[in-house]
Amino acid sequence: MKTYAYGFPRLGKQREFKKLIEGYWNGKVTEEELRQGIRNLDETRKSTYTRHVSSYPQGEMTLYDHMLDTALLYGVYRAETLEDYFRLCRGKEALEMTKWFNTNYHYLVPDFEGKKPEFSIQTPVWDRHEGIEENAYLIAPFTFLKLSKGLKREYFGDALKELTALTISYIREKGFKSVHLDDPALVMELTDEEWNWVKEAYAQFSDLNMPVNLFTYYDSVDRLSLLFELPFAGIGVDLVHDRGENLKQLGSIRTNKVLFAGVVDGRNVWRNNVLKTAELVKKLSEKFNVVVTNAAPLFHLPVSLEGATLPSELLEKVAFAEEKLKEINLIAKAVSGDESEGREWISGIDLSFGLNEKVKERVGALSSEDFERKVPYQERKKLQQEVLRLPLFPTTTIGSFPQTEEVRRVRLLYRKGNLDADSYEIFIKGEIAKAIEIQEELGLDVFVHGEFERTDMVEFFAEKLEGIATTGNGWVISYGTRCYRPPIIYGDVERKEPMTVKEIAFAQSLTDKPVKGMLTGPVTIIAWSFVREDIPTKEVAYQIALAIKDEIKDYEDAGIKIVQIDEPAIREKAPIKKRYWNEYFDWAIKSFRLCCSSAKPETQIHTHMCYSEFGEIMDYIVEMDFDVISIEASRSKGDIIEAFEKVNFDRQIGLGVWDIHSPYVPSVEEMREIVERALKVIPKENFWINPDCGLKTRRWEEVIPALKNLVNLAKELRNE
Structure with a gap:
C-alpha cells in the first residue's frame, strides 16, 4: 500500500529556520548563507519524509509564509530582493495577519483593495520550485482567493477562472510531472454560486496530461462527490476531524481515482491506534485506490519526540510530526498483513491516567448562577x-x-x-x-x-x-x-x-x-x-x-x-x-x-x-x-x-x-x-x-x- 505525507514542519529540530532568518534580519547571516541554510534544512525535511513514506510534496519550504509566496508568484505584489520580501512580512508595509482557518498558525492576507485582480507570473525572489518535477506544492487558486481580502464578489468567478488558467500555464512552464494542490478552503460552507465557480474554473485542469492531486483538510467537504467529478487524479480528505461526514459521503461515491485517506491526525499528538485505523483503510480499499496519509498538515506539531521532556508514561502515548510519519507507515504495513510493529506501537496508549474525581465533582456541581456576574x-x-x-x-x-x-x-x-x-x-x-x-x-x-x-x-x-x-x-x-x-x-x-x-x-x-x-x-x-x-x-x-x-x-x-x-x-x-x-x-x-x-x-x-x-x-x-x-x-x-x-x-x-x-x-x-x-x-x-x-x-x-x-x-x- 502506498503512503504519502505533507506539511512536515519547516522549523527544524533545533529551530534552525528561526535562527537563519532572524540572523539575516540582524545582519549576522548573509543572503547566500540564508539561502544555503534553508536549502540544507529542506533537504533534512525531505530525508525525514523518505525514511517513512512513499512520496511527499516538493517545494513546501517558504521564507515566511505560503500565502505571501503565492501572492508574489501571481503578481499581486512585487519583491525583487529579500528586503522587499521581508518588508511585506514585518514593517510599515507589512500585510495584515490573521489565523489560518481554526488553527494557531497565522498567515499574511493578500489584499485586492476592491480592485479587479490582474495576475501575471512573476519570478519569485525565493524560487521554491527550482529543479522540482514530482508533486510540486501549490496553494490552489480557490483557497488563495477565498482567504484573501478585498476581492469583490462580482470579480470572484472570473478571477478564479483566470488564476486557474495561469496556474496551469505555470505548471507547464516549470515542466512539473505531478502536482500537489492544497485547497483547504473547500471545507468551508460554500454557496451554490461558489461551487459553480469551482466546477467551471477547475474543469480547465483537464487540459493537463499529468496527475494533479487536490488536498482538503481540517473538516469535511460538503459536496465531496463534486470534487471526484473534477479532472483530478486524486482527492485528499480529512477522516479525523470530519465528524464522520466525509466517510459517510464516500459510501456513495464510485470512482477509479486515488483516495488520499487522511487517517493520521496532523493537529493533535495522541498516538494513532494503527491497527484499528488499518481496518478502516482495508474497508476503504474495497472501493477505492487508497493512499494512506495525514489528515492535516504536520506543521501544527513539534518536529520530533527527540528532546521532549515528558513524563515517561506520557511518552508512550503521544507522537509528534516525525512519529506521525511512522504511524502512516505502520498503518500501511498492517493493511498488508504485518501487524507486529503496530502492535508494539499501541501497547502503551491506554489513557486511564491523570483523572481527578475531586475536579470532576466541582465541575459537575456548577449551576447557571456560576456563569453570571452579580x-x-x-x-x-x-x-x-x-x-x-x-x-x-x-x-x-x-x-x-x-x-x-x-x-x-x-x-x-x-x-x-x-x-x-x-x-x-x-x-x-x-x-x-x-x-x-x-x-x-x-x-x-x-x-x-x-x-x-x-x-x-x-x-x-x-x-x-x-x-x-x-x-x-x-x-x-x-x-x-x-x-x-x-x-x-x-x-x-x-x-x-x-x-x-x-x-x-x-x-x-x-x-x-x-x-x-x-x-x-x-x-x-x-x-x-x-x-x-x-x-x-x-x-x-x-x-x-x-x-x-x-x-x-x-x-x-x-x-x-x-x-x-x-x-x-x-x-x-x-x-x-x-x-x-x-x-x-x-x-x-x-x-x-x-x-x-x-x-x-x-x-x-x-x-x-x-x-x-x-x-x-x-x-x-x-x-x-x-x-x-x-x-x-x-x-x-x-x-x-x-x-x-x-x-x-x-x-x-x-x-x-x-x-x-x-x-x-x-x-x-x-x-x-x-x-x-x-x-x-x-x-x-x-x-x-x-x-x-x-x-x-x-x-x-x-x-x-x-x-x-x-x-x-x-x-x-x-x-x-
Whole structure:
C-alpha cells in the first residue's frame, strides 16, 4: 500500500529556520548563507519524509509564509530582493495577519483593495520550485482567493477562472510531472454560486496530461462527490476531524481515482491506534485506490519526540510530526498483513491516567448562577471609575515587556537548576521594578508587571497547573519565525496554589497606579495546547476556568483592582463550519464568564483578542460580559471597527494602534489615524489606547519611543 505525507514542519529540530532568518534580519547571516541554510534544512525535511513514506510534496519550504509566496508568484505584489520580501512580512508595509482557518498558525492576507485582480507570473525572489518535477506544492487558486481580502464578489468567478488558467500555464512552464494542490478552503460552507465557480474554473485542469492531486483538510467537504467529478487524479480528505461526514459521503461515491485517506491526525499528538485505523483503510480499499496519509498538515506539531521532556508514561502515548510519519507507515504495513510493529506501537496508549474525581465533582456541581456576574455592567462601570479614577483615553499595554537576552539567559539558568530560587526571584523583582519605573516615566495610566518570569502565555500556566505537561523542545511555528511550545493537557486540570499573585502584588506595591493581573483564558489555553480527546473539551474549559476564578479571588485579596483574561484564540477555536458555532460558543463564553463570575463589581475585567476575523463573531463577543476589551487594529488600519458598527456594543475598548510584530515605530499621526476612524463609532468615554499585543518580542529601543508616541497621542486627544 502506498503512503504519502505533507506539511512536515519547516522549523527544524533545533529551530534552525528561526535562527537563519532572524540572523539575516540582524545582519549576522548573509543572503547566500540564508539561502544555503534553508536549502540544507529542506533537504533534512525531505530525508525525514523518505525514511517513512512513499512520496511527499516538493517545494513546501517558504521564507515566511505560503500565502505571501503565492501572492508574489501571481503578481499581486512585487519583491525583487529579500528586503522587499521581508518588508511585506514585518514593517510599515507589512500585510495584515490573521489565523489560518481554526488553527494557531497565522498567515499574511493578500489584499485586492476592491480592485479587479490582474495576475501575471512573476519570478519569485525565493524560487521554491527550482529543479522540482514530482508533486510540486501549490496553494490552489480557490483557497488563495477565498482567504484573501478585498476581492469583490462580482470579480470572484472570473478571477478564479483566470488564476486557474495561469496556474496551469505555470505548471507547464516549470515542466512539473505531478502536482500537489492544497485547497483547504473547500471545507468551508460554500454557496451554490461558489461551487459553480469551482466546477467551471477547475474543469480547465483537464487540459493537463499529468496527475494533479487536490488536498482538503481540517473538516469535511460538503459536496465531496463534486470534487471526484473534477479532472483530478486524486482527492485528499480529512477522516479525523470530519465528524464522520466525509466517510459517510464516500459510501456513495464510485470512482477509479486515488483516495488520499487522511487517517493520521496532523493537529493533535495522541498516538494513532494503527491497527484499528488499518481496518478502516482495508474497508476503504474495497472501493477505492487508497493512499494512506495525514489528515492535516504536520506543521501544527513539534518536529520530533527527540528532546521532549515528558513524563515517561506520557511518552508512550503521544507522537509528534516525525512519529506521525511512522504511524502512516505502520498503518500501511498492517493493511498488508504485518501487524507486529503496530502492535508494539499501541501497547502503551491506554489513557486511564491523570483523572481527578475531586475536579470532576466541582465541575459537575456548577449551576447557571456560576456563569453570571452579580452586578450589571453599567453599575459596575460607575463603581470601577470611583475606585480607579482613570482619565479620558486611558493608556495601557497588553501585558508583556521585552524579554531581553539577559532575561532569557537568567531564566534558562534557573530552569536548568544552575541558579537558586532566591537569586532568581531577586532578579525577576529587579526587572519588574525597572518596568514599573519606565511606565511611571512614560506616564501610562494602567501598568503591567512585564511578565519577565513567563516563557509563554500558555506554557507558563501549564507549568503551574496539575494535569498539563510541557514539552521541552516541542516547538511549533505560530507565524513567520515566531514559535511556541504547546503543552499537553493529559488529565483533569487543577490549581494547587496561587500561580501569579506574588509577582503582580509586588508590582502593585511599587506604584499608586493600578497594575493589571494577567491571566490566560480557558479557550486560549485549550487552543494552544494538545488536549486529551476522551474528556469533553467543554469540561476541560470549565476546569481551567475554575482555576482562574480562584486566582482572581487571590488577586482581590492582594489589592489588585484590574484583571485581564486574555482570549486571543476564541475566534480561531470556532469550528470552520458556522452551523456548529452555537454549540462551541455556548461553552466558550460560559468558560470566560465562569472565570470572573465571583469577581467584585468594582474589579475591572479586561480581555484581549488579536489577529482574527472578528466581524463574524461580534454577537458572541458581547455576551462574554467583560468590562474592557483590547483588540488588534494596526495592520487592518482600523477597519476592524466596522464590526462594532453592527452591534450594540456598550463596553470599553482599546484598539491596538501599534503593530508590535514589526520593529517599525509608528508616529503619533499614524496612531491618530486609527483612533479617529474608531471614534466615529466608539464614544470617547469608552475608548482606551494601547498596542495591539504584548511587547515581549520587541526591544526596549523600539518600545520606549513607540509608547511615548502613544501617551502623547492620548494627551493630545484629552486636550482637544
